[in-house]
Amino acid sequence: MTKRMNDINTFMATKDNETCLVGTDEMGEDFQVWFNTIELLEWLDINYMKSQSKKYINDLNK
Structure with missing residues (x-):
């Protein structure tokens, strides 16, 4: 399965060595x-x- 995370709205790093990104x-x-x-x-x-x-x-400004 391939998915694209378009909007990251939550980041969490736990004391158990896990990192979570949440979005849509x-x-x-x-x-x-x-x-x-x-x-x-x-x-x-x-x-x-x-x-x-x-x-x-920088390319956006050209």
């Missing part, structure tokens, strides 16, 4: 995803994500 999917239905926090941090390249976001924002 492409159909407007509630949707949540749970991650192992350590694995999530290992996989995410925050600096790259920031760089790509800056490029996107």
